[in-house]
Amino acid sequence: MEIVLVLAIGVLTGSGVWLLLRPRTFQVIMGLCLLSYAVNLFIFSMGRLGLAIDKEPVLQPGVPQDLLHYADPMPQALVLTAIVIGFAMTALFLVVLLASRGMSGTDHVDGSASHDVREMP
């Protein structure tokens, strides 16, 4: 389980950062999306006593009430807030992206493609 999660976070972060550094606005927004997914997964893995594998999410009768037997509720609360805020900000960024596209006629992040720098393929 840990290795799957770690790989997922790593791949998402890596591709997110790569896309974020690309010159097209759509690539930037995809990069920001992937980065926020990676961060959300990362928050989950940061519960007390590590990942909650095979632990109850809600209180059960007869199970001792400590973090050895339950999933830590705190990262869940954090990740919920982070998802909502990240989603809203991405939507806002999308609007600005479209406005920029409409005003400059290009989807380059600077509003104009530079001619002297050859883009990476």
Added chain:
Amino acid sequence: MTALHALAAFFMPHLLLAPIALPLLTAALMLLLREDQQRLKIAFNLFSTLLGLGVTVLLLVWVHHSGDPAPLGVYLPGNWPAPFGIVLVLDRLSAMMLVLTSGVALASIIFATAHWHRMGVHFHPLFQFQLMGLAGAFLTADLFNLFVFFEIMLAASYGLLLHGSGRQRVKAGLHYIAINLAASSLFLIGVSMLYGITGTLNMADLARSIPTVVEADRGLLHSAAAILATAFLIKAAVWPLNFWLVPAYSAATAPVGALFALMTKVGIYTLLRLWTLLFGFEAGASALFGSLWLVGGGMVTMVFGAIGMLGAQRLTHLAGFAAIVSSGTLLAAAGFGLPQLTAGLLYYLPSSTLAVSALFLLADLIDRWRNDGAHQAPHEHGDDAPFLSPELVPTDTHNLDDNEQALVGRVIPAATALLGLSFLLCTLVITGLPPLSGFVGKFAMLTALLNPLGLGASADTLPGAWSWALLALMIGSGLLALISLTRTGIRHFWTSHNRTAPVLSVLEGAPIALLLGACIALTVQAPTVMDYANSTAQALHTPASYVQAVLSARPVPNPTRAAPAMPLPETP
């Protein structure tokens, strides 16, 4: 004073919520109004900002006159004790930042009512949401709430930056939003790592548990703190994370730019608060972690900002670079962790913020004057230098000075005089020349650098290499700022012989006078303000009392229903 203090004490625990609740309610109310009810919105906005200023001044009076050693207002919004529920804490530092925010906001909103608020929709609600986010960031004592308030502040700032639209603003806004979204990701990573290591997000509880973190986790703890600090350093515009600042701030409309001058100070505030709390002298093996990074980063930022000021062709760019220099000075001074130096920087912080805000407002008026009523000259849409038109380049046969009329007997119009005088005062404060508050602040910091243990007590301790470097940089950046501001002043005020006098309304002159008047008041009241800054710095560098006050705050007991009068059992 005593009457004010009594009034504040009467409202006290709940008054702490007012700086957050008041803008929230005002903004919500204004969202219900139609776009053509502008006058009503202005009235609401002005009233709410004025009331906010009143409330924050009350809070300042309360916190300053409530006896020693460290008066703290602790408010439990959810009525749960500290490490479990969220906490709002008011101490001297947050009270000072709140008053500063309200003051700058008032000036900015008065300026906006002249005409800028009509350049787009929903200016007034966004403005109030921005104030709410700022106030929340200054009051909260919980890392995750800090994140939420940061996002409120940023979301409103995206809207405000794009206010007025136009290609420049959208382009600058795109970069600004992208870098802030990336910074928010770093913020979340840092916060969740800190939670994973210490099991708490309450700042006081974090400060208590950091010395006891096991040795194997200490590296992880430090990297978490470093990642978190990077998010704040982006906000504080430290080099090399500050290339977004100048385009964004100079593209924003003038009142928004003036308000944004505060936003870099939020980063400084957070760093100062968290660093002194979590990595102060009492933090055991982690004491003063990252000190050299703050000092070094601040110094490089000062150099970058000073060179930028020297190269800036436009007034708004100049103001942006001035914000960067001030930010760098504050960061470098904070990194030393000396109470005396922190006191100096706490004096310098409000005065430099006020001056930079005033410069943003002034830049708008001067640009409009120069461009005959337009806010931007046509040639400024490109990247040309605005002054290098062919007839201005001197040649051997043509000397500009020969055409100049003698200045004797010419009347200076009042509006020109106001602009010139305000520019002069801004220059004095930003460069740190006597007699205004910029000088007092820099002087206090230089004194602290030369006498690290206090005047008279540090006869045999010599300042180290870092102190000398900061000392030189502070004086050097002041000199470069002076050169660039003088050059700009000469260009705008002395070489304009056949221009009409600027047309100013009272609404545009008053806020600048308000901001600079506050700077003069800071100078006149320097002993009182220094006294306040000293107590603030002492409290910041002894976080034990803060931790103690937050963790010992008890929830209000539930109002129990009055027990029904039991009839006494009748004894036979």
